[in-house]
Amino acid sequence: MKFQATLSAGEDGEFVASCEDPQCSGHGLSPTNALDALREELRYRLELCPCTSVDADYVELEVSSGI
Numbered sequence: 001m002k003f004q005a006t007l008s009a010g011e012d013g014e015f016v017a018s019c020e021d022p023q024c025s026g027h028g029l030s031p032t033n034a035l036d037a038l039r040e041e042l043r044y045r046l047e048l049c050p051c052t053s054v055d056a057d058y059v060e061l062e063v064s065s066g067i
Helices: 031-046
Strands: 002-009 015-019 024-028 060-065
Touching: 002 031, 015 031, 015 060, 024 031, 031 060
Parallel strands: 002 060
Antiparallel strands: 002 015, 015 024
């Protein structure tokens, strides 16, 4: 499943990866960390219940960078 993501630099040196649909974000000290956090958040939201899991390669991000 593909999601549109935006990557930007925060004011405090932290990077923010965000998604509009569903609306969520991930933060990290590097762009890679922020994108990984966003992927994990999206996987969490896609799970039907805590007993199911979504494969790591199920979530794909199409990233536009604002940095």
